[in-house]
Amino acid sequence: MLAEFIQGLMEFHFLQNALITAIVxxxxxxxxGCFIILRGMSLMGDAISHAVLPGVAIAYILNINFFIGAIAFGILSAVIITYIKExxxxxxDTAIGITFSSFLALGIILIGFARTSTDLFHILFGNILAVQDSDKWITIAVAIFVxxxxxxxxxxLLLTTFDPQMAKALGTRVNFYHYMLMTLLTLVAVTAMQSVGTILIVALLITxxxxxYLFTKTLKTMIFLSAGIGAAVSVVGLFIGYSYNVAVGSSIVLTATVVFLVSFFVSPKQKYIKRRGHDG
Structure with a gap:
């Protein structure tokens, strides 16, 4: 299977695009994702990933790049949620639930108008094997910017994540960095739409x-390790999806989940195995 996958990478341009996009x-x-989970904003990632749907639909109707519509609606949803909360x-969590469900419903109706039912499936569940050169380069550019x-x-970001009260006292613009992080989250959610789809983006951000987090004590180490895990599970998920002809996005997410579950039991922070030994 691995030999076939490597052979495919040598021969097929679409698979090369998929691999580069998956890693990025x-x-x-x-x-x-590190900032999202440390700020307790996992639900916000879920909301923004669903809220981009109307933007994608409008982009299809107007025949413009879907990145533009998706980013606009992602940022709009973040602004609405924060405004309602404040x-x-x-x-x-209530503001998030109301916003993302209404945006999702609007998106499904608009995609009905756009008459792109196959595209809706790809938007919801991802289709990394169909990534075009232009999409790949946009993804790389967005990743570098983020x-x-x-x-x-x-x-x-470190200060406003761990001690927003002290950050305010020091004169740091806490709201500015909140919206900045929301914008970065939107950009990542839009780029991840192609690989895992809007339904599963939050898993790739969080898992x-x-x-x-189970293995690290500093934010810098956590970021490097999380980036490495994200890239590795994306490559393994692509390999499984391509080799066994199953949905690549779902394969990536399930691979990430398996890695998390193993880590949960062996992590020194959890001390799970030691505890079980003492209990026995």
Whole structure:
């Protein structure tokens, strides 16, 4: 199977595109995912990944690149959720639930108008084997932009993630960095749409980062480990999907889940095996 996969990589341009895109998306998802789980914003990742659907539909109707529509609606949903949370007694999980379900419903109706039922399936579940050269280069450009933004503003993101009250006291623009992270999250969600689809994006954002968290004590180490895990599970998932003719997006997510489950039991932070030994 592995020999066939390597042979396919040598011969088929679509498989080369899929491999590069999988590595890039897995890496950048792992990086952004660290901030998302440390801020307790996993649900926000889910909301934004679903909220981009109307933007994709409108892009199809207007015949423009779907990245433009998806990013616009992703950022819009983040603004709406934050506005509701900060200006009412409603808690953030409720605001997220209302926003993402309504955006998702709007997206499905608009895609009905766009008459692209096959595209809807690919949007929801991903189709990395159909990635075009232009999409691949956009994905690489977005990933470089996201990583550069995190490197440049690492100290501010670190402070606002772990101690937003102190950050405010020091005069750091906490809201600015919140919206910046939401924008980066939207960009990653849109790029990951091709590999795992909107339904499964949150898994690629959360699972590698959660796995890395079990083994690390500093944010920098966590980011590097999470990026590595994200890239590795994406490659293994692509190999499984291609070799056994199953959905690549689902294969990537299940691979990430298996890695997390193994890590859960062997992680020194968990001390699960030692505890079981003492209990016995």
């Amino acid at each position: 998306v897995g890496t950048v998802s792992g990086v952004v 200006n009412s007694v409603i808690k953030s 990583v550069l933004a995190i490197v440049l503003y690492f100290k501010e 590698p980062a959660a796995t890395a």
